[in-house]
Amino acid sequence: MKVLFVCMGNICRSPTAEAVFRKCAEKAGMDKRVTIDSAGTDRWHIGKAPDQRACLAAARRGYDLAALRARQVSVEDFQRFDLILAMDHDNLERLRALRPATCNAEVDLFLRRYRLGEDAVPDPYYGGEDGFEQVLDLIEDGVAQLLDEIRGRQ
Known part of the structure; x- marks a missing residue:
């Protein structure tokens, strides 16, 4: 599975x-x-490291973002990945507009698919530290469900 x-x-x-x-x-x-x-x-942040606040919040929970660098979605991603998960509705619409007609990848909202009752991971960029903690809470819950789905497919 490629996500x-x-x-x-x-x-x-x-x-x-x-x-x-x-x-x-x-x-x-x-x-x-x-x-x-x-x-x-x-394309605003291509080649840049993740936001320092995201790195710090993640590190407090044992996750390392240091080696990651921003890149922009490409048309080729729709052929390379099985599952493309948007963090919010705006990005889902952008993905749908970019998606080629001959694409095999599933495109969905991450939380709508993996966390009942919520559908968008809020953008913490313009807020305080607590926004990054909330993002981690939501993502940890959703990832647990994603792993269960992958186990069920194999």
């Missing part, structure tokens, strides 16, 4: 989801069975 997490700039939510999923997949012994990446729908 791509997508947010706007690829410096807060999607790299956090990538790091959380990567660590959880390793703990579950599934890291050899999954490919994990993240990207942004916009």
Whole structure:
């Protein structure tokens, strides 16, 4: 299974989801069975490290974002990945607009698919530290469900 997490700039939510999923997949012994990446729908931060606040919040929970660098979603991603998960409705619409007609990848909202009762991971960029903690809470819950789905497919 190849999974791509997508947010706007690829410096807060999607790299956090990538790091959380990567660590959880390793703990579950599934890291050899999954490919994990993240990207942004916009190009503002290409090549930049994740937001320092996201890195600090993640590090407090044992996740490492230091090696990650922002990139923009490409048309090729729709062929390379099985599942492309948007962090919010705006990015889902951007992905749908970019998606080629001959695409095999499933495109969905991360939380709508993996956390009942919620559908968007809020963007913490313009808020305080607590927003990054909330993002981690939501992503950790969703990733647990994603791992269960992958186990069920194999």
